[in-house]
Amino acid sequence: MKHVRKLVFICTGSDCKKAGAKKLSKDLKGLTDEGDLKGSCKFIKTKCMDMCKTAPNVIVGDYFCKKTSAPKVLDQLKKS
Known part of the structure; x- marks a missing residue:
């Protein structure tokens, strides 16, 4: 059986940190530790994505989430 994990890239550049990326990362890990998504997501912290005006930024698969929140x-x- 093949185990497929969804990759979630979270920007941790200075502007994204100021906009709440650290809290966002913590919230997402907490929310995905239970329910349908348990064990199916891999969170990767990245350096600046050069989209600072739309912080915090997250990439889920091929989708770029700008000014995002945990929900x-x-x-x-x-x-996805």
Whole structure:
């Protein structure tokens, strides 16, 4: 049986940190530790993505989430 994990890239550049990327990362890990998404997501912290005006930024699969929040990222995870 093949185990497929969804990759979630979280920008940790200075502007994204100021906009709440650290809290966003913590919230997402907490929300995906239970329910349908348990064990199916891999969170990767990245350096600056050069999209600082739209911080915090997250990439879910092929989708780029700008000015995002934990619920928006969860919705995108469920779609992909």
